[in-house]
Amino acid sequence: MSQDIKNFIDDIPNIPSMPSIVLNLLDELNKPEPDIIKLSATMSKDISLTTQLLKLVNSAYFSFSSRVNNVTQASVLIGLNRLKSLIISSAIKPMIVTVCGKNLWEHSIRCAVGCEIIAKSLGDDRKEEAFVAGLLHDVGKIVLELYNSNYARDTHNQFSQSNERIHQEKQLFGFAHPEVGKELISKWSLPNNIGEHVNYHHNPIQSSDKLITSYVYVANRLAQENLMYPIVDPEISENLDFEVSDPVTLREEIFAVSQPIIDVFSGKTDIKTLYKAG
Numbered sequence: 001m002s003q004d005i006k007n008f009i010d011d012i013p014n015i016p017s018m019p020s021i022v023l024n025l026l027d028e029l030n031k032p033e034p035d036i037i038k039l040s041a042t043m044s045k046d047i048s049l050t051t052q053l054l055k056l057v058n059s060a061y062f063s064f065s066s067r068v069n070n071v072t073q074a075s076v077l078i079g080l081n082r083l084k085s086l087i088i089s090s091a092i093k094p095m096i097v098t099v100c101g102k103n104l105w106e107h108s109i110r111c112a113v114g115c116e117i118i119a120k121s122l123g124d125d126r127k128e129e130a131f132v133a134g135l136l137h138d139v140g141k142i143v144l145e146l147y148n149s150n151y152a153r154d155t156h157n158q159f160s161q162s163n164e165r166i167h168q169e170k171q172l173f174g175f176a177h178p179e180v181g182k183e184l185i186s187k188w189s190l191p192n193n194i195g196e197h198v199n200y201h202h203n204p205i206q207s208s209d210k211l212i213t214s215y216v217y218v219a220n221r222l223a224q225e226n227l228m229y230p231i232v233d234p235e236i237s238e239n240l241d242f243e244v245s246d247p248v249t250l251r252e253e254i255f256a257v258s259q260p261i262i263d264v265f266s267g268k269t270d271i272k273t274l275y276k277a278g
Contacts, residue, residue, distance in 0.1 A: 005175055005183040012146050016095040018188040021046050022087055026190075029084045039083075040071040052090045052264070053083075060260040081128035085112075088132055088190075092139070093265055099142045106262050107223055108135050113258035114219025115212070117250070122242055130215050133197035136190075137216050140181030140198070144173055166202060178202055205239045214240050222251040223258075 009015060024042055028034050043050050050071060057074045058067055068074050075083050089112070096105045115134035119127040145151045151172075169176040182199035186192070193209060197216050200207035207213035218240075221231055231247045232240070244250065 022091040036075050043071050055264045059264050085128045085131045099145050110223035110258045111219045114254040115215040118215045133216050137201045140177030143180045
C-alpha cells in the first residue's frame with residue numbers, strides 16, 4: 001500500500017518540495033548539539049524566512065517584553081524545538097495556500113495551536129511535536145488537489161462528517177488524505193512520528209502514539225470553521241487518555257491564541273509594531 005501511494009505521489013507533477021535551506025536547517029536542528037551560530041548564518045541567507053521568524057517571535061503569540069532583533073537571540077529565547085516548528089510553519093505556508101487556499105492554511109495553524117494548548121494543559125513536554133503534527137495533519141490534501149483540481153468541491157464542500165470525506169476520497173483517488181499525507185511527510189524527510197500522527201488523525205486509536213495523535217484529532221475538530229457535533233466521536237472519546245470537559249471554551253482559546261500567528265503570515269502586522277516597549 002505504501003509503495004502504491006508513493007507511486008501515486010511521484011506520478012503527479014509539481015508536487016511541492018521542502019526548500020533546501022529548510023532541510024539544511026532541520027538537519028542541523030536534529031543534531032544532538034546544534035550549532036546556533038551556524039543556524040543563524042544559514043537562515044540569514046534567506047531574508048524572507050528570517051523576516052517571517054522575527055515577526056513571529058515579536059508577535060503577541062510570544063509577548064516578549066522587548067524586541068528580538070536577530071535569529072541567535074530568537075533561538076535562545078524560544079528554544080531550538082520551537083525554532084524548528086516555526087521554520088516548518090514558514091516553509092509549509094506557501095505550499096498550502098498556493099494549492100488549497102488560505103482557509104486550509106488558517107485551519108492548519110489553529111489545529112497546531114490547539115495541539116500545543118492541549119499538550120501544555122496535560123503537562124506533556126512534547127508540545128512542539130504536537131504543534132508540527134497539527135500543522136501538517138492535512139498536507140495530503142495538497143496532493144489530492146493537484147491530482148484533481150475539483151477535489152475541494154467534490155469532497156470538503158459536500159461532506160460535513162470526516163468519515164464521509166475519507167470514504168469519498170478513497171472512491172475518487174484510491175487513497176484518503178491522511179495516508180497520502182504520511183507518504184508526503186516521508187518524501188520531505190520529516191520524522192516518522194509526525195507521519196504517524198498525520199496518518200491516524202481521524203482515528204487516533206489506531207496510532208502507535210495514541211496520545212499526540214489524539215491531540216490532533218480533537219484540535220482538528222475544534223478548529224473547523226463550523227463546529228461539528230458530536231465534537232468528539234463517542235467511540236473515540238471512550239478510548240482517549242484525556243477528557244475534553246469544555247470544548248467550546250477550548251475552541252475559543254484556540255482561535256484567540258492562533259490569531260497572532262495567522263496575522264503575521266497574512267502580512268497584517270508590521271515588525272515595527274509587534275513588540276511591547278521594555
